[in-house]
Each structure stands twice: as structure tokens, then as C-alpha cells.
Amino acid sequence: MSVSAVYQQSNYTARFEWGVEGVRALAPVSDLIVIIDVLSFTTCVDIVLNRKGIVFPFPFKDASAAEYAREMNALLAGKRGEPISLSPAKLALLEENSRIVLPSPNGATCSFIAKDNQCEVIAGCLRNAGAVARYIQQRGGIVSVIASGERWSDGSLRPGFEDMLAAGAILSQLHPFELSPEAGSAAAVFEASRSKLAPMVAACGSGQELIASGYEDDVQLASELDSSSVIPVLDHHGAFVDSSHSLHR
Known part of the structure; x- marks a missing residue:
């Protein structure tokens, strides 16, 4: 057995891992892969799609991102504080039907x-956890949920508690999928935190970082469990589009 196969949780139909390396390990052996970045990339995607827009993920916020935005006939998100940025509260004010290139080092890169x-x-994300879980159940196959996490100052992965919560919110609803030990642990963290979800997101390191920078509204929006029915799926153009219409009710 190769080294990479050891970490692919191959005896289970629902799997959980962290960051870019988790994507590289599990995407090749999955039918569906769910990217989680609660604060803030995937929450931003949910907000934009609720406004009938689409989001192109891009890993770099540099000249290549501006060129990519021109190619996609899309607006390029800038730094926090700008009208279009990696801020759910700002994007909630976006015009409907907008096309956005949204760079981020974590969720967009994954x-x-x-x-x-x-x-x-x-x-x-937390906002669409129930809708995404229902979609996965209808699609079937092997699903891997990736918590993107954040970055330490040296660029290494910092596991984000908020991402594990959202991953667990999805994984805890997947029946009769067989959860790996990693996936089961994420589900258990969510179940233990469900009754105090918003305060815990606000109190965790990532939440405190945003609140200290004046973005309490972003944390609040990101904590709204099952407030959205949007199912963002990456299409062949490389954009997240809403696939909730394909969910049988």
C-alpha cells in the first residue's frame, strides 16, 4: 500500500481531511468533495449565489487574478473593506446576477x-449544511469533506474550529454513509456544539480575529445554521453555481 493510500480512508464512504493536501489525497478517490471555509470563502459563495450570482474561485490575489477576471467577464474581489471583498456582509449588498472572481489562500485554493x-x-458552510447533506444523500457515492483551515504566519495550515463544525454539520446528516474515524470525530464535535453554535464560532480563534478587526457581522452571518438552501457546485467553466433546483424534494 502506498503512503498516500494509507490516508485515503478507503474503507469508508464518508471521509474528512484538512487543507490542500487533504484535497490532493482524497479528490482522486471521491465522487463528491465538499470544500469548507466558513470564515469566509464558502460562506461568501453561499451569499453570492443567494443573490443569483456565480463565483469563480482563484488561489492568488495578484495580476493573474485580474487577468482571470477579465477572461471570465467577472468582477474581482479586493481586500476587506472594499465594496467587493471576502466579506459575507459586504457581498450581501451585491447586485443580483453578479459574476465574481473570489481569491483566497484557503477555500478558493482548495x-x-x-x-x-x-x-x-x-x-x-454552516448556512447551507442541511441542503448540501441532502444533495449528497441523493447523489450517493464516496464523499470527502475538506476543512480548508487557515494559515499561520509561516504559511503552514492552522486547523480552523469553525470549519470542523461545518464539516460535522454535514457529515452528521449522512445516512446510511459509513463515516471514517476522522469524519465521525467532526460529526461528534458538531453535535456537542450544536446548542451553542454561534457563540462558539464567535469565541474561536478565527472568529475573534475577525471581530477584533471590526467584522462581527461576517461572523454572525457565517454562524446562521441552515439559513440557506443554496447548493454551490463547480461547473465546467470553473464557477460555483446553484444546483438546488436538482434536489428532489
Whole structure:
């Protein structure tokens, strides 16, 4: 057995991992891969799609992102504080039917890498956890949920508690999928936190970082469990579009 296969949780139909390397390990052996970045990329995707827009994930916020936005006939998100940025509260004011290129080092990068595989790529967060779980149950197959996490100052992965919560919110609803130990642990964290979800997101490191910078509204929007029915799926153009119309009710 190769080293990579050891970490692919191959005896289970629902799997959980962290970051870019988790995507690289699990996307090639998955039918569906769910990217989680609660604060804030996948929450931003949910907000834009609720306004009938689409989001192109991009890993870099540099000249190549501006060129990509021109190619996609889309607006390029800038730094926090600008009208279009990686801020759910700002994007909630966006015009409907907008096309946005949204760079981020975590969720967007994981999504961008995942699209090069044959699996279906979904953007999940706390807001759409129930809708995404229902979609996965109807699609079936092998699903891997990736918590994107954040970055330490040296660029290494910092696991984000908020991402594990959202991953667990989805995984805890997947029946009769067989959860790996990693996936089961995420589900258990969510179940233990469900009754105090918003305060815990606000109190965790990522939440405190945003609140200290004046973005309490972003944290609040990101904490609204099952407030959205949007199912963001990456299409063949590389954009997240809403696939909730395909969900049988």
C-alpha cells in the first residue's frame, strides 16, 4: 500500500481531511468533495449565489487574478473593506446576477485544486449544511469533506474550529454513509456544539480575529445554521453555481 493510500480512508464512504493536501489525497478517490471555509470563502459563495450570482474561485490575489477576471467577464474581489471583498456582509449588498472572481489562500485554493479531478466539487458552510447533506444523500457515492483551515504566519495550515463544525454539520446528516474515524470525530464535535453554535464560532480563534478587526457581522452571518438552501457546485467553466433546483424534494 502506498503512503498516500494509507490516508485515503478507503474503507469508508464518508471521509474528512484538512487543507490542500487533504484535497490532493482524497479528490482522486471521491465522487463528491465538499470544500469548507466558513470564515469566509464558502460562506461568501453561499451569499453570492443567494443573490443569483456565480463565483469563480482563484488561489492568488495578484495580476493573474485580474487577468482571470477579465477572461471570465467577472468582477474581482479586493481586500476587506472594499465594496467587493471576502466579506459575507459586504457581498450581501451585491447586485443580483453578479459574476465574481473570489481569491483566497484557503477555500478558493482548495476548490481550484479539486476541480482538476473527476469528482463533483461543492462549497459547504454552516448556512447551507442541511441542503448540501441532502444533495449528497441523493447523489450517493464516496464523499470527502475538506476543512480548508487557515494559515499561520509561516504559511503552514492552522486547523480552523469553525470549519470542523461545518464539516460535522454535514457529515452528521449522512445516512446510511459509513463515516471514517476522522469524519465521525467532526460529526461528534458538531453535535456537542450544536446548542451553542454561534457563540462558539464567535469565541474561536478565527472568529475573534475577525471581530477584533471590526467584522462581527461576517461572523454572525457565517454562524446562521441552515439559513440557506443554496447548493454551490463547480461547473465546467470553473464557477460555483446553484444546483438546488436538482434536489428532489
